[in-house]
Every structure is written in C-alpha cells, then in structure tokens.
Amino acid sequence: MFSTPPLLKPGDRIAIVAPGRKTDRILIDRSVAILQDWGLQVLLSPNLFSSQHSYLSGTDQERLADLQHALDDPSISAILCARGGYGSTRILGSLDMSAAVERPKWLIGFSDITALHLRFLSERIKAIHATMPVLFSRPESLVSVESLRKLLFTGVAQLSAGPSANNKLGDSDGVCVGGNLSLIVDSLGTATEISTDNKILIIEEVDEYFYKVDRMLMQLKRAGKLAKLRGLVVGHMTDIKNGELTFALSVEEVILEAVAEYHFPIAFGLPTGHENPNLAWVQGGTASLSVNSSGSSIRFQSPNF
Numbered sequence: 001m002f003s004t005p006p007l008l009k010p011g012d013r014i015a016i017v018a019p020g021r022k023t024d025r026i027l028i029d030r031s032v033a034i035l036q037d038w039g040l041q042v043l044l045s046p047n048l049f050s051s052q053h054s055y056l057s058g059t060d061q062e063r064l065a066d067l068q069h070a071l072d073d074p075s076i077s078a079i080l081c082a083r084g085g086y087g088s089t090r091i092l093g094s095l096d097m098s099a100a101v102e103r104p105k106w107l108i109g110f111s112d113i114t115a116l117h118l119r120f121l122s123e124r125i126k127a128i129h130a131t132m133p134v135l136f137s138r139p140e141s142l143v144s145v146e147s148l149r150k151l152l153f154t155g156v157a158q159l160s161a162g163p164s165a166n167n168k169l170g171d172s173d174g175v176c177v178g179g180n181l182s183l184i185v186d187s188l189g190t191a192t193e194i195s196t197d198n199k200i201l202i203i204e205e206v207d208e209y210f211y212k213v214d215r216m217l218m219q220l221k222r223a224g225k226l227a228k229l230r231g232l233v234v235g236h237m238t239d240i241k242n243g244e245l246t247f248a249l250s251v252e253e254v255i256l257e258a259v260a261e262y263h264f265p266i267a268f269g270l271p272t273g274h275e276n277p278n279l280a281w282v283q284g285g286t287a288s289l290s291v292n293s294s295g296s297s298i299r300f301q302s303p304n305f
Helices: 025-037 060-072 088-092 098-102 111-122 139-154 181-186 210-222 251-258
Strands: 013-017 041-044 076-081 106-109 127-129 158-161 170-180 199-206 231-238 266-268 281-283 286-292 295-300
Touching (some): 013 025, 088 111, 106 139, 170 231
Parallel strands (some): 076 106
16 A cells, blocks of 8 residues: 555645756746645745756755755645756665655656656655646646646546547556656666556656657566556657657557557556646556546546545
C-alpha cells in the first residue's frame, strides 16, 4: 500500500521549490497569486532564484537544501516544483525521506520531476503528476491548473480521450505509475527503479527522436517492465521527430510494436504531458482504466485513490 498525503484546505502552506532548471520570477509571482486565490499560504524556497549556476536553479547544495527543508517542515502541506528541465537526479540520492515517510505530503510536478516521483514511490508515498508554476499563467493552461486544484482539494482525478484506431480495448484496475519516458528509463538499475508489475503504466515524452523512443521502449521491455502491466496509457508524445534518416514508423506504431505480444488494454492520446491539457493524476493511486470503441478513460478511486 502507498501512503496518501492529506488533501489540502484553505489556510494550508504550500512551498515552491526548483529542484532543476532555472525559473522566472515574473512567472512564479503570477503562480503565487493563483495559489493565494485558492486560499493557500505560499512559501518561496530561499534559493529559488539563485544565480549560482548557469542552467540550474542554484547549486546542487542549494537546491537540495530547499527541497529537504520543504520535506522536513511539518507546517508545509505540499511541495510544488517550479518547473522541469533537468537537475532533479543530481540531488536525488542525497534526499533524506524520513520526515516524508512519517508525515506524507504531496510533491507536485511532471517532466524532470518524474525522477522525484519515483523516489517517493520507492518510499511508498503517493505524488501528483501535474502542471507547474511556470505554466500556470498561460491561458491555455487554465484547464490543467483547475484539474490540479480539484485534485488537491477534493481528491477527484480523471483523464479521458476519444477513440483511437491504435487503442487496444479492455478494462483494468491497478496502481498507476509513470511519467516522462526518459526519466522512467533513467531509473533502471538505480535505487529508485520503477516497479511496474501489475501496475498501469502512464508515459509521455517531448522533443525526442523516433529511434530513441523505440530504444527506450526496448530497454523497458528487456528489463521486464512491460510484460506484467495491467494497462498502458500513452499521453502527449510531443515533437517526436526524425533525425538524418526517417524512422518510417509513427510513434503509435513504435509503441505497439514494443508491446505486441502482450494482452493488456492500451489507451492513446490521454491528456497528460508536455501539452495542454495536462491533467493532474496520482502517482501510486489506484484507478480504473476503460478502453472501448467510444474512447478511453482512467478514473482514480477517491478518496483513497
């Protein structure tokens, strides 16, 4: 069983941290205003706008200190990661999770934050895959942001999509894990290696080559991470491109080839990943997956997910 952090209520404190790439003060200020409209108190981590690294939002020590403080401080109810990019894996092994194990709290983000989600899952703590503050103020993010608010305060989460000729029909229940495909593969052979047996795997990707997507799926397959799935949910596969030579398969065909021998339901086009809507869902949450001729949906079982 995975521990479920408490839902939020007005007056709770939420911390914004940047475990990876540099962030933008104007965008963060806009996100703070939205979170305050939700009735939350917002704490900006001390090193959020550090200038001590050219790409990362502070040195490894600064970013680690901010995240560790947010994990340890009992007055903080949730941790919202400012953005993705790269950098979370550099501090992953140094995190002390003992306070989070004792008092679970929501860690929220996507993309590079998948690495941190897998760290939480390794400690049997649920997390939230959702949009992040640098994207909050974009008009096209309204639905994504609202889905996060709804999940945090009411425990309601659902993703759905229309029919796809590539879907494999069926129904299944299971615990959901996943996120960014590159970060899932990056976890293999480490202390936070993803566990997929009897799970529903949710994947998304951005700005990759077709052959690299194929290679990552083959690596998951060779590592035994696809054979025992209860379902596969494919979110936004954004800006997947050919290199010098055309790969000659669509991204859907690449995925279907990798899992052709298996018999679990597969749903394409669910609204999660590097496009809008990017709807919130629960890492480690139990959900019902339905894929039929009318479309596909994945519904999380509230209040215990």
